[in-house]
Amino acid sequence: MNNGSSGRDLADDLRREFERYAPGERLPASRALVERHGVGPGTLSRAMARLVAEGLVVTRPGAGSYRAGEPARGPARDTSWQEVALDAGPEAGGIARGVDDSGFIATLAPAPAGVVSLHGGYPHASLRPDRELAAAAGRAARRPGAWGSPPLEGVAELRDWFAREIDGASLDGSQVLVAAGGQSALATALRALAPPGSPVLVESPTYPGLLAIARALGMRPVPVPVDGDGLRVELLVEAFAATRARVLVCQPLFHNPTGAVLSGERRAGVLRAAREAGAFVVEDDYARRLSHTDAPPPPPPLIADDRHGTVVHVHSLTKAASPGLRVGALAARGPVLRRLRAVQVVDSLFVPGVLQETVLELVGSPAWGRHLRALAEGLTRRRTAVAAALLERAPLVEPVFRPGGYQVWVRLRDGTDEDAVAGAALRAGVKVAAGRPFFPGEPPAPYLRLAYANTSGPREAAEGVARLAGVLP
Ligand SMILES: Cc1ncc(COP(=O)(O)O)c(C=O)c1O
The missing domain is CATH 3.40.640.10 (Type I PLP-dependent aspartate aminotransferase-like (Major domain))
Structure with missing residues (x-):
């Protein structure tokens, strides 16, 4: 609720909310936003007008509001010939030429603002020299x-x-x-x-x-x-x-x-x-x-x-x-x-x-040795916080902690839809990686990877686990 919000406060709240939508995705209807934020239609339309002016939102009369897509540069041309050129030709020799980066890119995409990142392959800026x-x-x-x-x-x-x-x-x-x-x-x-x-x-x-x-x-x-x-x-x-x-x-x-x-x-x-x-x-x-x-x-x-x-x-x-x-x-x-x-x-x-x-x-x-010690300590403190939070808040999952690396691999109960859990977690404000992209073949069970090194500290790491625990089935 956002009782008595001005258009400016509401625009800030909505900006944070809409940044979690993919470009082109449909945004909630005005009626739902008015109810959820406890504001009048006039306040909502002033806030939406700000976001339209910023280029975050596009409104289509009669069809609703959408998260803006990538800005178009110049007139659209027909590039469909490329679809043929990229895969045709005898020289392909039956070997698929497409480059599937989806599982990989998913582990690199930054978390939206306000979302705790238990995700990604590199330590947080606070752990960098x-x-x-x-x-x-x-x-x-x-x-x-x-x-x-x-x-x-x-x-x-x-x-x-x-x-x-x-x-x-x-x-x-x-x-x-x-x-x-x-x-x-x-x-x-x-x-x-x-x-x-x-x-x-x-x-x-x-x-x-x-x-x-x-x-x-x-x-x-x-x-x-x-x-x-x-x-x-x-x-x-x-x-x-x-x-x-x-x-x-x-x-x-x-x-x-x-x-x-x-x-x-x-x-x-x-x-x-x-x-x-x-x-x-x-x-x-x-x-x-x-x-x-x-x-x-x-x-x-x-x-x-x-x-x-x-x-x-x-x-x-x-x-x-x-x-x-x-x-x-x-x-x-x-x-x-x-x-x-x-x-x-x-x-x-x-x-x-x-x-x-x-x-x-x-x-x-000499800074290098000091940095490596600080990194080891920072990783240890984050791991310990995640272990305690998982034990307290999600006793049914099976994490395996190791005294090295930057992540914990968590087995979910059989039959859990790990993508649904990762999606719900993102909406609840924590980004985690579903296990599927880590398997070259069929996964034997559902998993999540929690990359605790990506958090700003033990407190944020534990907060991420609390948000995740709230959406675990
Ligand atoms: C197991 C493993 N190998 C290699 C890499 C590649 O890392 P970089 O190219 O940054 O050295 C990564 C990055 O996440 C990794 O997790």
């Missing part, structure tokens, strides 16, 4: 050669730093390629290792961005289930035998979305299975710097256990530093390095030198 990054970028931009072309494989000093960061693997800088973040490194690895049309073994569930890459490259992601100890090795052996796949992609540390850590015994099993199949293992080590303060020391990366060149290691700084610092690395042993380099150079030449220099400035300053 933005000030230190700005200072590092300023110094980097003035370094000699920062704006020229760097070596194609990356700046030597940064390659050496990554080689040391990939702890226990005894790599040197010549076995490292600087990449433009994890997503780009994964795409390079898949394109280098498997031809279009081939199967690629992936964890089930897994990161939707990986599924999007495999499908965009015309590959067939084949699910291998994950449990509390990571990949199920006996099923991996079966999947290699059944598909003859030459690539497995896995996240041994704080797997997204389940948070599982591959157990010691299974690490050996995964490497053995891949070696026997003559296959590569792409190790997506996205969460190496997201260990919580109560976590035991994390196991070394899988590439540290490998002396045969089986593992292609992917490392990224975006989660620990900032999504805007799109710098990561690919590390490998053997001739595969040349292939990786060729694919990366053909696709994107090199990672901007100024960004590479920014990383060197950042990680070389």
Whole structure:
């Protein structure tokens, strides 16, 4: 209720409400708005006129009001020919050419104003070293050669730093390629290792961005289930035998979305299975710097256990530093390095030198260690708040908490419609991710992923859970 609202107050309330509608979606009827906000029709029409003037609302006489769509630029032309051109032609060779980014994009879309985000793949701004990054970028931009072309494989000093960061693997800088973040490194690895049309073994569930890459490259992601100890090795052996796949992609540390850590015994099993199949293992080590303060020391990366060149290691700084610092690395042993380099150079030449220099400035300053400790603490406090709130408010769901990563994977009761829950949650003011896009095949049960790192702090994280609990069946 908004008794006695002026047109201006009401416009503010309505703006917040309408921002949760998709462009083009029909807005509630005037009568419903008058009743809900306790205002007269005159006040409502003044507020609506403001929102029309702002470009948020369009009214169609006799048909109601709508959230405005994207503004049209210039006269509409007939572009239907593109639908034929994008998919026709013998060169498509029976491989679907559409790029399905829907599951992936859903995890990246920002939450509307006033909505708590338990959603998305990057820590909240309050967990980022933005000030230190700005200072590092300023110094980097003035370094000699920062704006020229760097070596194609990356700046030597940064390659050496990554080689040391990939702890226990005894790599040197010549076995490292600087990449433009994890997503780009994964795409390079898949394109280098498997031809279009081939199967690629992936964890089930897994990161939707990986599924999007495999499908965009015309590959067939084949699910291998994950449990509390990571990949199920006996099923991996079966999947290699059944598909003859030459690539497995896995996240041994704080797997997204389940948070599982591959157990010691299974690490050996995964490497053995891949070696026997003559296959590569792409190790997506996205969460190496997201260990919580109560976590035991994390196991070394899988590439540290490998002396045969089986593992292609992917490392990224975006989660620990900032999504805007799109710098990561690919590390490998053997001739595969040349292939990786060729694919990366053909696709994107090199990672901007100024960004590479920014990383060197950042990680070389004492602020980096302080930031990593603050990040670990911030993640731990948010996780603890979400765990307590779920236990208190939603005792029937089955969350599995891990002392690392940025999310919790929550199993809902069988038969729950996870999309309906995620939709109702958004209307109640909290954004969560439904489980479906994380599965390469049929999901065994309904799930939600709650990315608590995205909240401004433990209080907001607990508030998000309270809003979610209110709509759980
Ligand atoms: C498991 C996993 N791998 C890779 C990425 C890609 O991250 P970036 O390209 O920002 O390094 C993400 C991002 O959410 C992720 O969750």
